[in-house]
Amino acid sequence: MIEVKALVKTYGSKRAVDGVSFSVKRGEILGFLGPNGAGKSTTMKMITGFVRPDSGTALVDGIDVLKDPVAVKRKLGYLPENAPAYPEMTVEEFLGFIAEVRGFRDAAARRAHVERAVTLTHLVTVRRQTIDTLSKGYKQRVGFAQALLHDPPVLILDEPTDGLDPNQKNEVRHLIKNMAAEKAVVLSTHILEEVEAICTRVIIISRGKLVADESPAKLLARQPGARMDEIFRSLTQSDL
Amino acid sequence: MRQVTPIFKREFVGYFRTPVAYVFMVAFLVISVALAFSRFGGFFRNGFASLDTYFGFYPWLYLFIVPAAGMRLWSEEKRSGTAELLFTLPVTTLEAVIGKFLAGWAFLALCVLLSFPMALTIAYLGSPDWGVVATSYAGAILMAGGFLGVCSLSSALTKNQVISFVVSFAFCAVLVFLGYSGFTGFLEAYLPVGVANAVSNFSFITHFSPMVRGIVDAKDVVFFLSLTAFTLFLNVVALER
Numbered sequence: 001m002i003e004v005k006a007l008v009k010t011y012g013s014k015r016a017v018d019g020v021s022f023s024v025k026r027g028e029i030l031g032f033l034g035p036n037g038a039g040k041s042t043t044m045k046m047i048t049g050f051v052r053p054d055s056g057t058a059l060v061d062g063i064d065v066l067k068d069p070v071a072v073k074r075k076l077g078y079l080p081e082n083a084p085a086y087p088e089m090t091v092e093e094f095l096g097f098i099a100e101v102r103g104f105r106d107a108a109a110r111r112a113h114v115e116r117a118v119t120l121t122h123l124v125t126v127r128r129q130t131i132d133t134l135s136k137g138y139k140q141r142v143g144f145a146q147a148l149l150h151d152p153p154v155l156i157l158d159e160p161t162d163g164l165d166p167n168q169k170n171e172v173r174h175l176i177k178n179m180a181a182e183k184a185v186v187l188s189t190h191i192l193e194e195v196e197a198i199c200t201r202v203i204i205i206s207r208g209k210l211v212a213d214e215s216p217a218k219l220l221a222r223q224p225g226a227r228m229d230e231i232f233r234s235l236t237q238s239d240l
Numbered sequence: 241m242r243q244v245t246p247i248f249k250r251e252f253v254g255y256f257r258t259p260v261a262y263v264f265m266v267a268f269l270v271i272s273v274a275l276a277f278s279r280f281g282g283f284f285r286n287g288f289a290s291l292d293t294y295f296g297f298y299p300w301l302y303l304f305i306v307p308a309a310g311m312r313l314w315s316e317e318k319r320s321g322t323a324e325l326l327f328t329l330p331v332t333t334l335e336a337v338i339g340k341f342l343a344g345w346a347f348l349a350l351c352v353l354l355s356f357p358m359a360l361t362i363a364y365l366g367s368p369d370w371g372v373v374a375t376s377y378a379g380a381i382l383m384a385g386g387f388l389g390v391c392s393l394s395s396a397l398t399k400n401q402v403i404s405f406v407v408s409f410a411f412c413a414v415l416v417f418l419g420y421s422g423f424t425g426f427l428e429a430y431l432p433v434g435v436a437n438a439v440s441n442f443s444f445i446t447h448f449s450p451m452v453r454g455i456v457d458a459k460d461v462v463f464f465l466s467l468t469a470f471t472l473f474l475n476v477v478a479l480e481r
Contacts, residue, residue: 048328073330080328084321086250088257100246101329130257146325 001026001154001184006056007046009039016042018208019056024184024201026153029176031199031216032188035236039208040188041081044156047186048078060154074103077152079160083143087132091123091142094131095149102150117145120175136163144172148179155179157187161194173198192228196220206236243331247339248346255347268305268351272297273358289366294358295376295452299416299444302387307408309348310391311401313340314479318399333476341392341472348384352377372454379451382464383444387412389471396478412444419443 002024009017017039024030034040045051047058049069058065065072085094095117099110118127121141126134131142140163147155160176161169169191176185177198189195195202196216204212204219212219212235216228223231255261276283276294283293317323326336362368391408398404417423419440427436440446447460 045324050324050328070330070332073328076328078328080321080324082321084325086254086322087320088254089250097246097250098329100249101243101331103330 001061002047002186003059004043004047004056005058007043007053007058008055009042009046009051009053015208017046017053020205020208020210021056022203022210022213024186026184027181028201029180029185029187029199031195031202032186032205033190033192033195033202033232034188034205036190038205038236040205041158043205044078044158044186044188048076048156049073075152075154077147077150077155079143079147079155079157081158082162083140085131085139085142085146088130090128090130091118091134091145092127094142095145098146098149104150113149117149120148121145122171137165137168140164141168141172144175153183155183155185155187157185159189160187161189161191169194192232196228204232204235207238211235241335241338243335244339244342247326247331247336248343251340251343252346255343261347264305264309265351265354268301269355271305272301272355275301276358289362289368291358291362291368291373291376292452294355295380296449298380298383299419299448302384302444303409303412303416306348306384306387307391307394307405307412310344310388310408311395311404313344313392314396314475315399315401315404319401333479337392337396337472337475337479341388341468341475344388344392345381345385348388349381352380352384369454372452375454375456376452378456379448379460382451382461383448386415386444386464386467386471389468389475390415393471393475393478396475415442416444419445419447 004020004022007017007020008015020039020043022030032040032044042051046053047060047065049065049072052066060072061075063071063075086097089097092114095114096110099113102113104110104113118124121144123138123141123145126138131139134142140160144157144160147157155176157176161172164172173194176187179185180198180200187199199216202212202214202216202219203210219231220226220228223234255264272294275281275297281293281297286293314323317326327333359368359373362373390411391404394407394411395401395404397407420443424436424440427439431439441463447463450457450460
């Protein structure tokens with residue numbers, strides 16, 4: 001579903017992403033790990049077509065993001081870091097806007113999709129509140145609701161559980177796991193237990209380069225007896 | 241271009257979701273009417289049932305008011321990160337630029353049209369030429385588009401609203417002053433008339449004042465529309481950069 005080919009992005013003198021390639025199949029949940037500033041978000045932004053790569057490209061469902069970005073965006077649900085949303089809108093208005101842009105023009109279809117997203121992400125109690133009055137956990141869920149509103153075949157989630165309490169984290173993980181069968185999911189995270197809990201594959205990126213791409217079990221088998229965070233540290237040492 | 245509609249709707253309604261729109265409208269109407277009634281305007285002293293003392297101040301008023309309306313257009317999206325949301329939705333940059341611009345323009349047009357009691361006033365005081373009133377309003381709305389195009393462009397260049405306001409103001413000030421009588425008089429004293437005229441051709445005032453007098457010349461309409469189109473084109477380039 002997703003094919004990333006040798007993506008490169010340089011900001012000023014810093015090479016943020018340096019030739020990253022990987023692919024994600026339907027049914028996979030890919031955990032995207034790496035220290036802060038390693039290039040996770042930039043890679044995700046390039047897949048979604050928000051940032052233009054200096055070289056390389058990404059294909060989503062066979063469509064090149066450089067050639068037809070709008071078609072790629074139709075297939076994607078994307079949760080940007082910190083889940084930006086228009087603060088003066090209510091949850092319902094905001095999701096209604098997203099539904100409209102996603103092509104659900106008649107009122108009934110729009111309402112049905114908003115209803116589904118609101119129910120899936122447990123936003124029913126706050127649906128008439130403006131987004132700027134919501135707590136961080138709720139805001140994050142609004143971003144999540146926005147990303148899966150059109151039931152996309154590909155989900156890209158930049159730190160989906162950031163700012164959530166342990167119960168909410170659990171719930172989001174369940175949600176992702178339940179949807180994953182017919183989707184390709186990429187999620188970035190700092191929480192290593194999350195990777196062990198839900199990801200079918202792990203990618204570790206350090207200073208813009210891939211340093212690992214395998215299943216969580218295999219990664220753990222690299223150093224028998226070691227914990228995930230120890231392996232993570234040894235792989236990303238150059239980034240300290 | 242189908243995607244322009246939802247973006248337009250969200251942006252236009254968005255003006256009214258906060259008190260900003262109401263503060264803005266009241267300020268705009270109070271200042272514009274006060275200027276016309278003041279001794280600088282001479283609305284009554286004028287002795288004619290016409291609105292040229294009202295619209296005469298518009299280029300100067302727009303100089304402050306349109307950058308204030310346009311400064312948040314893109315810089316706010318960039319600062320709050322919603323630009324990332326917007327541009328990962330299936331929308332082209334051009335559609336987003338047009339949708340947001342049209343919303344801002346419609347809002348300014350609404351402000352201008354809400355000055356209709358001024359038209360009623362002159363109708364009460366005398367018998368105005370309604371054709372001239374209509375071209376004045378059309379000119380004011382066209383000019384608002386030109387100003388807003390400039391402001392939309394400068395707000396796409398920065399995530400800071402203050403910088404956006406100042407840059408818009410500076411740009412628009414140049415485009416106003418080039419046609420200000422004091423300045424063109426100065427130019428004509430030192431430059432050949434042809435050159436001075438060419439310079440003042442780039443001014444809002446030069447193209448707006450005929451419309452307030454009831455003259456609709458194609459070149460004035462083309463000036464405003466092409467300025468708008470050109471700035472919006474640069475706006476797209478600035479966002480895609």
